[in-house]
């Protein structure tokens with residue numbers, strides 16, 4: 149069994165605002181194994197970033213960690229270390245973990261690149277923050293190696309270019325090279341391809357997947373688009389209103405989804421076959437997280453909601469040993485309800501594509 153490198157236990161995060169306390173993350177637990185790719189998926193505002201910021205040691209002035217532990221295991225200067233990222237001191241976070249053991253890439257590569265510095269120098273500067281004793285020749289070799297690693301052929305030209313001279317896809321490759329320059333064990337990708345066109349998106353995702361496999365890297369993908377992670381995530385956590393409402397392997401979530409919210413997200417994800425078709429959206433909006441939520445948070449938007457959904461929060465029901473969903477539809481007393489026809493057809497097509 150692969151070792152667990154990250155264990156988030158019962159994390160609850162709120163933000164103090166003039167409207168009251170926004171309960172953005174309401175008891176989140178998940179594990180990530182070494183070399184595993186996990187996707188955190190959900191609509192905007194469901195708490196994906198709020199869950200990940202504490203992992204990166206980012207604490208806004210109005211953020212309140214209400215409860216939880218974030219246990220991270222890594223190879224530190226003195227050998228293997230296990231720490232609670234919510235408890236370690238800021239200096240250790242900055243010197244050993246943030247941008248070193250845990251690296252992050254964002255949607256817009258320009259936020260991570262310095263527009264006034266040539267690419268080669270930017271990568272060299274990043275390497276120097278974690279490897280202090282390299283000679284200038286060793287440093288140049290390492291820069292070249294990193295550019296090559298992200299699949300860029302014309303290394304010398306790119307080293308001497310500025311970010312604005314590169315395409316969006318190339319810039320994102322450079323950001324990945326910089327993120328991996330410290331040889332992190334965990335890479336967090338926040339909507340890494342949203343700003344790119346579809347073919348480039350696929351190339352960047354395949355690159356991340358390749359690096360994940362080759363380097364035994366653990367990856368967390370954050371996205372609102374389930375379609376994006378279909379081919380890259382090993383596991384998927386679907387989030388709604390600050391909680392995981394369905395979790396499973398990619399196969400569980402894409403071929404056997406059980407929560408009506410996951411049905412909605414899957415139906416809304418663009419599919420190559422419905423290119424011009426208007427995609428069904430999930431009606432309504434996410435709940436006001438300053439208010440107390442009674443029952444299932446998704447109930448008011450759920451066309452399949454049962455009476456109990458408005459009264460009592462569903463527990464996680466087990467579908468198989470690696471698949472769980474928090475919906476009363478899985479209670480043995482619930483009426484049998486099938487997923488929407490359109491989604492069934494899509495899944496049949498996807499299965500065909502995979503197994504053809």
Ligand SMILES: Nc1ncnc2c1ncn2[C@@H]1O[C@H](COP(=O)(O)OP(=O)(O)OP(=O)(O)O)[C@@H](O)[C@H]1O
Nearest residue numbers: 163165170172191192193194195196197198199208
């Ligand atoms: N600094 C903040 N102050 C107040 N409220 C915040 C703050 N950051 C996030 N929130 C609120 O917390 C909730 C969850 O936000 P979060 O950014 O985690 O969602 P998300 O799923 O990452 O969305 P997106 O895909 O748009 O980034 C939202 O209601 C948001 O308005």
